[in-house]
Amino acid sequence: MSIQKVLIVGASRGIGLEFVRQYREAGCAVTATARADEGLARIRALGATALRLDVASAAGAAALAWPVDGEAFDVVVLNAGVYGPRSTGLQTPTQDEFDAVMHTNVLGAMRLLPQVAEVLAPGARLAVLSSRMGSMGLREVTGGWLYRASKAALNSVLKDASLELKGKAICVAFHPGWVQTDMGGAAADLPVSKSVSDMRRTLAALKPADNGRFVNHDGQPLAW
Numbered sequence: 001m002s003i004q005k006v007l008i009v010g011a012s013r014g015i016g017l018e019f020v021r022q023y024r025e026a027g028c029a030v031t032a033t034a035r036a037d038e039g040l041a042r043i044r045a046l047g048a049t050a051l052r053l054d055v056a057s058a059a060g061a062a063a064l065a066w067p068v069d070g071e072a073f074d075v076v077v078l079n080a081g082v083y084g085p086r087s088t089g090l091q092t093p094t095q096d097e098f099d100a101v102m103h104t105n106v107l108g109a110m111r112l113l114p115q116v117a118e119v120l121a122p123g124a125r126l127a128v129l130s131s132r133m134g135s136m137g138l139r140e141v142t143g144g145w146l147y148r149a150s151k152a153a154l155n156s157v158l159k160d161a162s163l164e165l166k167g168k169a170i171c172v173a174f175h176p177g178w179v180q181t182d183m184g185g186a187a188a189d190l191p192v193s194k195s196v197s198d199m200r201r202t203l204a205a206l207k208p209a210d211n212g213r214f215v216n217h218d219g220q221p222l223a224w
């Protein structure tokens with residue numbers, strides 16, 4: 001498919017900013033969001049339209065509606081996410097830790113998906129940045145169980161969106177790999193440029209039958 005208009009939510013740095021960079025380099029019109037001035041400036045410096053958005057805030061998420069009203073995006077990526085406590089084993093998170101991770105990673109998507117559903121071009125590709133850490137089928141270790149729970153919940157949210165948008169858009173949950181970003185750390189095995197170029201290629205190649213899948217950055221299906 002020819003991708004012309006792109007919306008990236010959570011693009012101040014890391015994977016989100018790299019999506020902006022690569023789609024701009026490919027000549028796309030890109031709208032991208034960040035919650036602070038530094039991130040907005042980085043987005044603008046790449047020639048994209050920058051919108052202020054904190055996905056953990058109800059008012060912030062609602063504010064996305066009017067700036068994108070009337071748009072028809074070929075690709076939408078909901079990328080914003082936080083890891084939360086680096087727990088090992090069964091360490092109960094505090095209420096604040098729980099709320100911060102769940103509000104950003106899950107409630108944020110539940111606030112934004114109904115809005116972005118209104119601004120999709122026919123056959124658009126809609127992706128959420130999940131994680132293999134959210135997979136129950138592939139799970140063998142327990143570190144970061146709050147993050148894991150949030151990504152498992154995000155996968156559920158994506159699945160429902162895919163059922164609602166069937167025939168209108170192709171929706172996937174991505175595992176981007178273990179990526180060299182602030183979240184992934186320097187020891188991660190995948191440069192951010194490679195993770196994002198793989199995901200862009202995968203998005204462009206998606207078929208209607210892929211709607212509602214959990215996929216690796218390179219397009220390989222993953223177990224929920």
Ligand SMILES: NC(=O)c1ccc[n+]([C@@H]2O[C@H](COP(=O)([O-])OP(=O)(O)OC[C@H]3O[C@@H](n4cnc5c(N)ncnc54)[C@H](OP(=O)(O)O)[C@@H]3O)[C@@H](O)[C@H]2O)c1
Nearest residue numbers: 012013014015054055056080081131178179181182183184
């Ligand atoms: N890196 C990995 O190895 C890896 C692996 C699996 C999945 N993922 C997922 O991939 C996505 C991107 O990860 P990354 O590695 O690029 O992480 P990162 O470098 O930590 O960047 C996270 C991004 O999310 C934004 N964000 C966080 N909370 C937000 C909020 N309340 N409102 C709006 N934006 C918010 C951050 O904005 P600020 O600058 O304002 O904080 C930043 O742009 C995340 O969903 C992550 O869970 C990453």
